[in-house]
Amino acid sequence: MNGDPFALRALLGPSAVLCRAALTGSHGVALPPLIDHHIHLHLIDESGFAAGGIAGVVDLGGDPVALARRPLDHIPRLAYAGAILTPRGGYPTGRTWAPDTIWREVTDSSLHPGIAGGAATAVQEQATFGAAVIKVALHAGTAAFDAMTLGAIVEVAHENSLPVVAHVQGEGMLRLALDAQVDVLAHTPFSEALTPDLVGECVEAGQQWISTLDIHRDDPAAISHATQNLTTFAAAGGHVLYGTDLGNGDLPVGINVREVAAMNAAGIQGSALIDTLIDAWPYNDALAGVATFVPGDPPASIEHIPRWLANATVVPHEELVHDD
Incomplete structure (x- = not known):
């Protein structure tokens, strides 16, 4: 396939372009900027993102004041939820990784x-500090939102044109999210094997799922449930977003090859896999001025894509000269 733009696009999709780096002369493939749709900046050193191929990130739980102070022209481009909204005593209160600046307790369903x-x-606070999404915690075994309060959060968020992302864990929590019209799941459901009918409801509702498979690699039951659920969701036409939950354990800054390989194993392959990485969500527009460049020969097959992506880096557009 080396040098064949038609074979390249058949494997990776129409956004993949054969090119060379003007400064070094090295040949490779250019893709739109890659996005990690679930990270926590306060838990990581972000300096390796660009070198690791990631041009944009979505922070799903951080201090809204600190996030709002971040320079707008910084790479990676940042979208964020601000503080996680949770019931009194709910997840993630009391966790060592979660200072009280990154969550807000919502105890009243008031729309005022x-x-x-x-x-x-709570919603308006996050919006005022520039949130592009609103995140809620739906975690069984801790305090849980009642339907009225969760519905109020979703209603206000949607009135502000903000999608709602939910941390969903445990029995009954996905049903609560569905009934409240939550837009996105921060994780592929991993607590249980979902029925095809329930997964179908998620697809029918237009729900999107962020992958985060690799965080379960040491938990056989969770990785099995998550892989099965993601396979069913994707096969039914569900919209998947690549995300790692970076900051949760020992994960690489930049492209996580294990995450990509796990998604590939779940049936999200080729151009469909690339689509999960280049989706600009929650923004409508792709990040301008940069591309993700993978030097060397293109991948020879679907199975080679995860390891091939390990060499990705972020470069300015002007450094790339297209070959086709």
């Missing part, structure tokens, strides 16, 4: 901003 603990107050 300015009420302490109110749904509208």
Whole structure:
């Protein structure tokens, strides 16, 4: 396939372009900027993102004040949820990784901003500090939102044109998210094997799932459930986003080859896999001015794509000269 743009696009999709780096002369493949759709900046050293092929990230739980102070022209481009909204005593309160700056307790379903603990107050705070999404915690075994309060959060978020992302874990939590019209799951469901009918409801509702498979690699039951659920979701036409939950354990900054390989094993392959990486969500527009460049020969087959992506790096557009 080396040098054949038609074979390249058949394998990786229409966005893949054969090119060379103007400064070094090395040949390779250019892709749109790659995005990790689930990270936590306060838990990592972000300096390796560009060298590791990641041009944009979505922070799904951080201090909204600190995130709002970040330079707008920084790479990786950042979209964020701000603080995680949770019931009193709910997840992630009390976790050592979660200082109280990164969560807000919502104790009132009020749709009127300015009420302490109110749904509208919490959503509006995140929106004021530049949130592009709103994140809620739906974690069985801890305090859980009632349907009215969760519905109020979703209603206010949607009124502000903000999608709602949910951390969903445990029995009954996916049903709660579905009934409240939550837009995105922060993780592929991993607590249980879902029925095809329930997965079908998620697809029918237009729900998107962020992959985060690799965080379960040391938990056989969780990785089995998550892989099975993602396979069923993708096969039914569900919209998948690449995401790692970076900051959760020992994960690489940059492309996580294990995550990509796990998605490949779940049936998200070739151009469909690349689509999960280049999706600009939650923004509508792709990051301007940069591309992801993978030097060397293109992958020879679908099975080679994960390891091939390990060499990706972020470069300015002007450094690349297209060959086709």
